[in-house]
Amino acid sequence: RLGLTYKKDKDFGEWYSEVCVAGEMIEYYDISGCYILRPWTMAIWETLQAFFDAEIKKMNVKNVYFPLFVTENVLQKEKDHIEGFAPEVAWVTKSGQSEMEIPIAIRPTSETVMYPYYSKWIRGHRDLPLKLNQWCNVVRWEFSHPTPFIRSREFLWQEGHTAFATQDEADQEVLEILELYRRIYEEFLAIPVIKGKKSELEKFAGGFYTTSVEAFIPNTGRGIQGATSHCLGQNFAKMFEINFENEKGEKAMVWQNSWAYSTRTIGVMVMVHGDDKGLVLPPKVASVQVIVIPVPYKDADTQAIFDACRSTVDTLCKAGFRAEVDLRDNYSPGWKYSHWEMKGVPLRIEIGPKDLANKQVRVVCRDNGAKMDIPMHSLVEQVKEILSNIQESLFNAAKQKREACVKVINTWDEFIAALNNKKLILAPWCDEEDVEKDVKARTKGEHGAAKTLCTPFDQPRLPEGTLCFASGKPAKKWTYWGRSY
Numbered sequence: 001r002l003g004l005t006y007k008k009d010k011d012f013g014e015w016y017s018e019v020c021v022a023g024e025m026i027e028y029y030d031i032s033g034c035y036i037l038r039p040w041t042m043a044i045w046e047t048l049q050a051f052f053d054a055e056i057k058k059m060n061v062k063n064v065y066f067p068l069f070v071t072e073n074v075l076q077k078e079k080d081h082i083e084g085f086a087p088e089v090a091w092v093t094k095s096g097q098s099e100m101e102i103p104i105a106i107r108p109t110s111e112t113v114m115y116p117y118y119s120k121w122i123r124g125h126r127d128l129p130l131k132l133n134q135w136c137n138v139v140r141w142e143f144s145h146p147t148p149f150i151r152s153r154e155f156l157w158q159e160g161h162t163a164f165a166t167q168d169e170a171d172q173e174v175l176e177i178l179e180l181y182r183r184i185y186e187e188f189l190a191i192p193v194i195k196g197k198k199s200e201l202e203k204f205a206g207g208f209y210t211t212s213v214e215a216f217i218p219n220t221g222r223g224i225q226g227a228t229s230h231c232l233g234q235n236f237a238k239m240f241e242i243n244f245e246n247e248k249g250e251k252a253m254v255w256q257n258s259w260a261y262s263t264r265t266i267g268v269m270v271m272v273h274g275d276d277k278g279l280v281l282p283p284k285v286a287s288v289q290v291i292v293i294p295v296p297y298k299d300a301d302t303q304a305i306f307d308a309c310r311s312t313v314d315t316l317c318k319a320g321f322r323a324e325v326d327l328r329d330n331y332s333p334g335w336k337y338s339h340w341e342m343k344g345v346p347l348r349i350e351i352g353p354k355d356l357a358n359k360q361v362r363v364v365c366r367d368n369g370a371k372m373d374i375p376m377h378s379l380v381e382q383v384k385e386i387l388s389n390i391q392e393s394l395f396n397a398a399k400q401k402r403e404a405c406v407k408v409i410n411t412w413d414e415f416i417a418a419l420n421n422k423k424l425i426l427a428p429w430c431d432e433e434d435v436e437k438d439v440k441a442r443t444k445g446e447h448g449a450a451k452t453l454c455t456p457f458d459q460p461r462l463p464e465g466t467l468c469f470a471s472g473k474p475a476k477k478w479t480y481w482g483r484s485y
């Protein structure tokens with residue numbers, strides 16, 4: 001069948017997994033929580049990777065590759081790093097028929113894999129800063145219901161691990177990387193995100209502080225962590241004895257950061273932009289930006305139409321666009337329209353006998369369905385303009401939708417009402433961890449508890465005397481709260 005069975009606004013969960021499969025992004029695999037990433041996905045991943053890799057190379061970050069496997073004693077090295085995560089660690093216990101003496105873990109993240117070697121490689125201040133990154137997969141054997149891209153037992157990511165002589169250098173890099181994550185979401189995926197700091201309860205337990213970019217899914221009213229950039233302080237330096245002799249000849253511990261984004265980015269894109277006709281790809285990441293479809297007519301000159309389609313694709317490719325032609329003779333134009341709409345191709349060009357005669361093409365935009373006739377002689381400039389407008393309007397539409405979901409509240413009752421209305425809640429908070437835990441406890445339920453998402457760097461004015469919505473104590477900051485993935 002061609003269309004989707006499920007509607008986005010009616011059965012979001014079913015719609016999401018159907019559109020990921022029908023759009024040929026993934027294929028389900030016979031192990032729960034594992035998915036096959038098909039070319040339509042990998043092309044997007046590679047576009048984001050190309051951008052981020054080039055940017056971190058400008059920051060003198062070097063790519064490496066560390067082993068997938070971690071020994072138990074090394075993994076257990078840091079209690080509060082692993083505590084809470086331990087159930088998610090996957091272990092190799094056998095090879096062939098024989099049990100292994102010591103089981104070996106598959107990396108869920110690579111701090112414990114890498115840092116013993118940071119300790120070995122970093123001796124003096126001239127060895128700093130050490131800035132390494134790896135593009136790899138990680139495994140976390142989660143049990144909460146798996147969701148393609150969003151929550152999978154194996155996923156692709158990059159993990160950056162840097163070491164500095166001073167806290168200032170680390171603090172600065174944390175924000176530089178966070179800005180790259182904002183760009184990935186806002187400039188490539190056309191998704192608005194909020195930059196902020198995680199609470200003590202939500203941060204990476206092994207670290208010093210965590211910053212993140214937070215996205216929001218209006219259909220479910222859930223926040224989603226888009227990417228994280230942690231300052232680890234000297235915690236791991238202490239654990240793994242990563243010391244150096246500073247310029248005064250004193251022994252000092254390094255200051256470290258670690259930062260990551262993953263294939264989760266692609267799931268957020270599907271959720272935010274997809275509609276009931278299928279995927280909607282932002283032009284910046286679409287592996288096919290323009291699909292050209294011939295509309296032959298019974299007695300019209302089909303060959304001339306096909307030639308016009310081919311030359312249109314050539315012209316667009318030479319101008320730097322990612323354009324393809326669908327000349328398959330076993331599918332009707334109508335079938336092809338639905339197929340490429342399902343795959344979310346931003347722009348369709350139809351060429352029929354009338355278009356040929358008038359030396360024009362019919363252009364159809366995937367995001368809003370707009371149709372235009374464009375003279376062939378100005379095709380390149382107009383396609384450039386249209387694709388740029390699509391990228392911008394996708395972002396603006398998502399931003400408006402997200403803004404409409406934000407609810408500023410001051411009291412507990414307003415908080416609960418907003419939560420039940422699937423809102424992204426901005427509330428004045430006393431910044432006390434017990435209060436945060438209490439909110440979690442009081443909002444426990446079938447849809448999951450409310451939690452802090454981040455304290456935005458961009459703080460609205462906090463009037464003197466404003467009280468915390470949950471504790472009634474003097475509020476210290478505005479914080480985003482909500483249910484989350």
Ligand SMILES: O=C1CCCN[C@@H]1CCCn1cnc2ccccc2c1=O
Pocket residue numbers: 081082085086088089108109110111140158159160204228230258259260
């Ligand atoms: O986010 C990042 C950025 C990249 C490097 N790692 C940090 C922190 C990872 C936190 N984490 C997340 N899941 C885990 C699962 C099992 C064991 C350990 C962990 C674990 O340490």
